[in-house]
Amino acid sequence: MDVLKIGVVGAGNIFCSAHAPAYSKIKNAKVVAIADLNLDRAREAAEKFGIPACYGSVEEMLEKEPEIQAVDICTWNNGHAPVAIAAANAGKHVLCEKPLTISDEWAEKIEEAVHKAGVKFMLAVPGRFGSKNNFLRDEVVSGKFGDVYFAKTNYIRRRGTPSGWFTDKATAGGGPVIDIGVHGIDAAWYIMGCPKPTRVSAFVSYHIGDYQTKGVGRWQGTPCPDNQFDTEDLGAGVIHFENGAMMMFEASWAVNEAPYTGTQVMGSLAGADLNSMTIYGERDGYLSDDKVNVGDNDRFLDEIQFFVNCVLEDRETRYPIEQAVQMQKMLDAVYASAEQKKEIVLK
């Protein structure tokens, strides 16, 4: 059996809590090295997960471990582009945690490096591997929903601002829109069939900020140098697509409303709610609400296994660089629209 040799960059929470457990179940991949700016953290992860080598930078890892075939990027958001470009330039395939990067200029540089090197790229957004998302996407693509012209997606935390680098705009690229909004926007966009985005109108707010609410938990990001708290706490807006469809989105880390995560997609023949997996249509002239039970799956495991198989079997990934760049453009346009207080037209 061919076994893909992986070098990981970023030994923090997402690697330790999601990627490492997935690799332990994947038979045709092996993590042969791990790098982190914080060498102690890389060493700790190497010991814990039985990874043979650890380094303090991607450059050193790539130089000393030439057998690496693919790089899995789990760094802060501002590390994604330099690491992806270094990996692609060294001829390595790239799996990159969401969001792609912190600006569309960086996104285009990654795309250029990936195309030039001819390596495979996949943005790691676990929703794309959810059994529910894929069932609905297949229904849409097969035409069962008719023309899909409207979607709504919400990723609302009442209080749930992550700590550390996540609230530092220079490191994270933004707040809840780029951190969790990307999951909701991508779920809706993917189910809609990834139409080309054309216009974005949005606002972001900074009203609650660094709250001191008691009794609420946080995802623990590590502090970055000069850690600021300068990200938004809520973002909302609309995205228009070339085919005439529109999406409304809302994403918050802190807002005074009930927490809720959900996505709905509406077509001319039927619509669906992703949470309840209800398909709203008509049957024999009457309204019908069909519940579909497609079960749940381990989305991180299926995501990483899919990437490994794509590389070994030379197949297209499920979130190629061209789509990742389009997503980055939508996210960038949200911030640009909010700042300029006008609609942003995408090229």
Ligand SMILES: NC(=O)c1ccc[n+]([C@@H]2O[C@H](COP(=O)([O-])OP(=O)(O)OC[C@H]3O[C@@H](n4cnc5c(N)ncnc54)[C@H](O)[C@@H]3O)[C@@H](O)[C@H]2O)c1
């Ligand atoms: N898919 C998901 O649902 C999901 C969930 C949480 C986080 N994430 C993403 O995972 C990434 C990491 O988040 P986290 O919570 O693990 O953060 P973290 O702070 O726990 O870990 C990140 C690690 O990367 C290291 N690092 C940063 N820049 C680096 C660079 N240029 N080279 C080498 N090491 C570098 C840091 O020292 C740190 O140890 C982020 O992009 C985040 O958006 C995804």
